[in-house]
Amino acid sequence: MRYLPLTQSDREAMLAVIGAASIDELFVDVPGVAQLDGPIHGLPLHASELAVERHMTALARKNVAAGDGPFFLGCGAYKHHVPASVDHLIQRGEFLTAYTPYQPEIAQGTLQMLFEFQTQVARLLGTDVANASMYDGSTACWEAIVMARRITKRGKALLSSGLHPHYVSVAKTMAKFTGDVLDTSVPTLTAESDIDQLIASIDGDTSCVVVQYPDILGRIADLSALADACHAKKALLIAVVTEPVALGAIKSPGEMDADIVVGEGQSIGVGLQFGGPYVGLFGCKEKYVRQMPGRLCGETLDADGRRGFVLTLSTREQHIRREKATSNICTNSGLCALAFSIHMTLLGEAGLRALAETNHAGASAAADRLAQVPGVELVTPAFFNEFTIKLPQEARPVVRTLAERGILAGVSLGRLYPGEADLANGLVVAVTETTTTEDVEALAVALQEVLA
Template structure:
């Protein structure tokens, strides 16, 4: 590809066309104190390759790896065992080096993999159609909100207070550019979700209702009840799931009235990976909405000889022929992560996923029962899957830092997720990788710190 530098005349023409006074005007949303106005303090201007390698190795030793700690972090990213087979297969050259099928019918292997992936996601979510994945769970959530606005021709969206705050923030950020109204709420630290409070905020102008399942505190909302209230005013129910393993134990959202189901696929096949790349899942219950779906859709067909084949049935991305008429400007479907997800799902199968879910729940119950015996600790939830919330009076953020020094990653503090709310406590996640010894280690540490 040739490098075509812009001239000053080109830059001026572009700025005039978009109505910006300067290049700096494009960054007005970035706080001024975050601008880099000179060299980074303490960073040398140059160094030898060997010196840089030595320095980076030294820095890496400051990390506390998930495998080296009693690990209870969750809140949207989960530590599960990923079979070695997953990494072995995604390292194959035909998968690892493939990008995106711009001449799709030539890439039959890639299309077949995505077709199988779509089938798995649709079945997992209890929906009719799933797309060929999106960037991550939070952007998939926004895409669902935008899609609901197109379908209903309304602009008001009611967000549950127990929606992951990072997902809610992505929705609010994107809505600034579409003039959608985002009706949020504060999270309530109650044993069960405030379903009635959410329903009370739904009105005739509502395009969508967004609820997490299980929610950010690990509670399980009554989706059917919320769906009935949303449908009564012509709104779409969007269900967000950040822990796909939970759907091995819970009823699929599509079977409970969800119109659009989105989520994060990281928990299956992908691993933690310092926060990314992750994998956005997206599915719909009504096939009539398919042309409003973001991203791409792979389909099955037969060729001239009657042999089974795969095609790119729908591609609403702006990169393709839809251009400015595209339903989304999403530019990646995290294809390699989708493959990893699909391989892990295939290895598990229906029976394996249910067994994995049962083991997660069993260990979480053991952990909740043990931690509830710690003086000063209250388990908020009266029902949960593999994640629950502890409430106590101490500064949870400081407690998390202190326990990390003891190789215990105790959970995600409520103060980190909800910095503007006066609440102390931890969101604790337990998976099949957690041992009874890990649980006792956390409980003993909390007893010592909170005494």
Template sequence: MRYLPLHDRDRSEMLAAIGAPSVDALFSDVPADALLTEPIAELPPHASELAVERHMQRLAGRNVSAGSVPFFLGAGAYRHHVPASVDHLIQRGEFLTAYTPYQPEIAQGTLQMLFEFQTQVARLFGCEVANASMYDGSTAAWEAVTMARRITKRNKTVIADGLHPHYVSSITTMARFTQDRIDYAPPALSPDCAIAELAARIDEETSCVLVQYPDILGRLPDLAALAEAAHEKGAMLVAVVTEPVALGAIASPGELGADIVVGEGQALGVGLQFGGPYLGLFACREKHLRQMPGRVCGETVDADGKRGFVLTLSTREQHIRREKATSNICTNSGLCALAFSIHMTLLGERGLRALAAENHRLACIAADRLAQVPGVSLLNESFFNEFCLVLDRNARQVVRELAAKDVLAGVSLGRLYPGDDALSRGLLVAVTETTTEEDIEALASALEEIVA
């Protein structure tokens, strides 16, 4: 039974107070085609608990799990093997039920874990400091834009064409409510990252340049050259990493000159989880520490000289006045951060490098084999574990036909860039350590049947 304590009069008074004519008006920013006009047909209006459980189980049975068929989906969310010990440890009561360390004296375990997490992220990204996690990669990217504006006192953001379109969407949505100007255009099906053209868009009004590394097409942009171009104009370089395992094989963004590095931590310890919850990563130069959003945990000693952990920096709205806050993010993905940290600890530096090497080895095998299929060509000149294929026909339809053959072939660019005919033939293929050579052959054989 529904529990709705408010009466029509209560609702009318609240709507009048905020100046909205109706409850529906509160959803005016949601596209009309995304709103339901009638109840969901698959869900009955009334049933017993047992009947609902059976019905939901039948619906769930129609899903195809990532591990049950050859799986090549990526584009910002990656299937990696998560050791069973990660799930076991994060479900310990002292971690699973902890919300956030408002009272440090009784949250030492959580604070210590976040302290170690910060250290791991800072080392992974090649930066001096990192915060205690954020919501996800896309919102972390937006926070980097606002941080760069505060530091440079400029409001123009130049976005490389290879930034994930969902990240671009998050940034442009938030920029509607600020003074930030966004300079962005979708990518072309080209192996060239066009760094010179991107650098030419940087001017004296630019606060930062955002570039994904590796980018949405799997390409590896020259961050060092871009950092030099940005710094010459007084702008900052923000690097976005959606596949942190890549940093076990390629140079870190901080090492190449990035001022702020953000990313998505899902690939380590978290799992696909139907798209969330995920884990935002954020790191920067130490000189910019006080402008970094979120929270920072630090190590200290107590009155007896014993080691302890504290919240060193919390410049968010719940702790300081709104006008002085660096962010309105009011929590962090603590349990996901714990999973990330445990997985990183289990791997260690050697394990991460070995994992990255295996990802790249299998990706090279896949790229070589798939490029032999008639009607298929490999776009990339370099890549880590994800690359772009160019097909002779619409890739979105090919993905659907392959799914009917129980092969999840990848992500079509037509799905990420709907309505862009120039990109409609692009197919992103991701290969991780969970992919077998049999899976690769199954994809190649199915492609040969469909594309040829």
């Protein structure tokens, strides 16, 4: 859409209709300290469209895109190859809308797609049922915590030290409004996860234990014993999956008796896109389905016996009485869910397993190569496509130096956990099917030169 500014006479006519003497009167309720006393510093009062395009293009050229060179970033957002057919199909007119249909049964194509999406997610996560998506993985994680509170009538959640710190931050923000107590800690640069500590910490006030799988350092733990410990104390186990491709190679959380499984679906069908929009995954055991947030599409037969799809369950506050709502999530990420579903359909089960094998093989080779760099220590000997290495010096300046050379080397733990000196030398490296042998060698050579 083109930007078509109003004329001064247009503004005066509108002000006259609403009875305001000036535009400033429209902001009379905004405290003076929150108002600008002049133009934004550094911005011209006006510029031509051509000048703005040139300026914005120059700014964009400063970005280093994921495809511009060796790329090893991960930690919840992964660079995977998305087939061109995905983008082509989601741009069809009947799908290309960010809005929820308010007469959903009319949109049979949308409902069928969401039904298929739910089926794929439930099978992937190993749960009985899955909803029609959430905004993203972090908000899905919080919704799982507050869902556990409704089920158990308890208000204390144990959050694994291996849970993504951004997910922890979202949960802490929301807990301010609910009064939930969140027991959190930071990880240690060791091969062992904190499963044993979590088991020992579960008590009669615990509503749930939240554990990431694989965790923020790439570690993979067997969740079965943790699930048993939770259930022995009548608490719930919530598993968080930020890399769904991993479930093509490792046992799903649902198979290990997790009660609620949530995650980020970006890896499948959705590009990095500077951080969004993404798509949250949410599945649970069938007995908890009425406490599940979001929307649930179901299959039925119409009056003539024909197959049809309906909005079976919608627990948001706009659809039912506010006091009975389980969530204020007001829509699902429909377009991103469609991209996920198309990509998953193109892969199929065999394709997903093959993709997972490729990811793991590439990451294993990269870990072996980087471990040969003097001073580099491999922290996580068992992982999927993401692992942590420990450098002989702080990782953040090393990452910045490598970025200046065109190599995005990974995510420094000092960035994720500022102020944690014990983690400052940690670097999380992700390898996917898009990473080449040449990329790994370029990282290893450059890393050795920078550390020398």
